[in-house]
Amino acid sequence: MxxxxxxxxxxxxxxxxxxxxxxxxxxxxxxxxxxxxxxxxxxxxxxxxxxxxxxxxxxxxxxxxxxxxxxxxxxxxxxxxxxxxxxxxxxxxxxxxxxxxxxxxxxxxxxxxxxxxxxxxxxxxxxxxxxxxxxxxxxxxxHREGAPDLFPEKYRDEIDAVGQGIFHDVNNGVYKCGFATTQAAYEKAFGALFARLDELSDRLAGQRYLVGDTITAADVRLWVTLVRFDAAYHGHFKANRQKLTEMPVLWAYARDLFQTPGFGDTIDFDQIKQHYYGVHSSVNPSGVVPLGPDTSGWLTEHGRESLGGRPFGDGTPPGPPPASERVPALPA
CATH class of the missing domain: 3.40.30.10 (Glutaredoxin)
Structure with a gap:
């Protein structure tokens, strides 16, 4: 970097x-x-x-x-x-x-x-x-029997197009905010980040997933940034127009995926905070790691089922992760 x-x-x-x-x-x-x-x-x-x-x-x-x-x-x-x-x-x-x-x-x-x-x-x-x-x-x-198709052939161009915007303005965009060394660079990145999040929120207001009616790679790409947003990017990277929890559509979408096998069971919020706040000394010289935010909201009802959609298409959810790969459970 x-x-x-x-x-x-x-x-x-x-x-x-x-x-x-x-x-x-x-x-x-x-x-x-x-x-x-x-x-x-x-x-x-x-x-x-x-x-x-x-x-x-x-x-x-x-x-x-x-x-x-x-x-x-x-x-x-x-x-x-x-x-x-x-x-x-x-x-x-x-x-x-x-x-x-x-x-x-x-x-x-x-x-x-x-x-x-x-x-x-x-x-x-x-x-x-x-x-x-x-x-x-x-x-x-x-692949396991029942594995989903993360790159359906008929949607690959759309997945790539949506994914490019997510990469530049969201995945990489939070880093552009956090590591900018001029006010102009920060404001440019900040504007692009939240403009893209607003666009994605509008898209997801009427459909459960980003492309088609199943989970695809586009959802994976967006979600990995959303799940870290309040724990790291909002404060540490100054991406603070709103918290994820203050963006109703994206917050519900992120909770929906968090509660889907294969997503939330890969997340360790403590390790996320330890890394961002403990390693980026140019951004956080003290190395002090925040105790918040409260993560129990990730397990609350999201209501996204009303939009339809089939999370795994014609496939099935994955089983539990291997014992050696399990992450700490969130407070209920």
Missing amino acids: GTDAESGEFVREALGVAERITADGSSPWPVEAGRYRLVAARACPWANRVVIARRLLGLEDAISMGIAGPLHDERSWRFHLDPGDKDPVLGIEYLREAYEKAVPGYDKGVTVPAMVEVASGKVATNAYAELEFDLATQWSSL
Whole structure:
């Protein structure tokens, strides 16, 4: 991550290992059960997208998952929640070690999610958007029975179009607000963020999901930012025109998905706050982590069923997450 010195605008760094994992032989990395370990972090929205896709598609047995802790330093994400501060499968303390095995002298960003080949310990890819798509399409032979179609072919252009706006103005937009170093850059990002949220609210006022009548990748992309909004972005990133809880349509939509298997069961609010407030020293030099907000509202009725829609289409909900991947339950 960086900031343009002249404009003060946040600029997201290019991905460093933008390969793909495919079943059709179009990449050096083949689809194979047990070959890769997904390294994610509960704090990170970009990783959360892939974690949700893996859950919905039932790929837990085919792709193991390691969880980096919420705190890291200049050496990268680290496994400080695991015994001995090392990932139990990869045997590494810092994710950078897997990047350097893949690219000696690696000098770009060390990001999650990252798919790591277990045998070699090398990062195969950190291209989160391509990985999300490929889990849904290239890994289909390993999907659970009843897995939903996150990229229905007839809606792919619409999903991409909606997703582009979400990426630039919402997913990345909150970071543009938080890391802006000039008033003009901040106000530009702030305006684009809330204009896009207003547009999405209007769209969702009359339909349960963003594209079609089922959950698609577009919903996953928007939701990972919404679920972190009040806990991190409203205060920490100064995205404070309104809280999510003060935007009725988006708040109900976000609660609907939170209560859908595969979404809320991937979220740890404490780790989210620990990361944002504890790592971004330029934004929060004290490192003090807030105790709020109250999260019990996520479990309240949302009323979105009245709009129709079939969450999983012709498929079924995923089962409970593996015991090793369960997150703390919210207060009722």
